[in-house]
Amino acid sequence: MIGAGKKRRIFFALLIGVCVLAVGAIYADLQIGYYTSANLGSVVQPAPPRLQTNGVYSVAAYPLYTPQLVPGVGRQDAAAYCNTCHTPSYITMQPPLPAATWKAEVDKMGKAFGAQIPTGAQARIIKYLETHYTPETRKH
Numbered sequence: 078m079i080g081a082g083k084k085r086r087i088f089f090a091l092l093i094g095v096c097v098l099a100v101g102a103i104y105a106d107l108q109i110g111y112y113t114s115a116n117l118g119s120v121v122q123p124a125p126p127r128l129q130t131n132g133v134y135s136v137a138a139y140p141l142y143t144p145q146l147v148p149g150v151g152r153q154d155a156a157a158y159c160n161t162c163h164t165p166s167y168i169t170m171q172p173p174l175p176a177a178t179w180k181a182e183v184d185k186m187g188k189a190f191g192a193q194i195p196t197g198a199q200a201r202i203i204k205y206l207e208t209h210y211t212p213e214t215r216k217h
């Protein structure tokens with residue numbers, strides 16, 4: 078025959094055991110991952126860049142190369158006309174050349190390569206090259 082006090086102790090022991098199991102079950106349930114289809118393919122992407130809705134946009138200044146040509150009469154012509162096919166640095170890249178060679182060089186650009194340089198500008202360029210880029214006159 079089990080006494081009433083012992084019954085109560087067994088009841089409370091069982092109650093505590095059930096509570097521990099219940100708490101454990103709830104905790105285990107929280108740890109489970111749910112892989113439902115709602116999560117599939119939902120990779121988080123950064124916000125796409127906002128596109129301009131009008132045609133207005135800005136760019137920086139075009140990086141024009143400034144030739145390091147010696148200042149002087151004809152420099153403007155050389156910088157403009159000797160810039161069409163190649164950089165005018167072709168002038169400064171050369172060793173100091175005799176005046177006749179510069180004239181031949183400018184003539185060659187027109188005759189051999191088809192440079193379209195007005196006669197006046199051509200004369201000024203030749204004079205400019207002879208004044209600044211010969212062995213006698215070239216400073217740097």
Ligand code: HEC
Pocket residue numbers: 155158159160161162163167168171182183185186190191192193194202
């Ligand atoms: C129609 C195109 C054109 C123009 C304009 C032009 N050149 Fe040239 N130049 C060339 C070509 C092509 C070459 C040879 C290929 C290369 O080296 O790029 C050349 C080469 C040169 C060279 C290197 C040496 C040589 O004979 O190959 C010099 C110096 C030169 N040019 C000077 C000038 C000068 C000064 C002017 C302005 C009066 C000028 N060029 C204008 C096309 C041109």
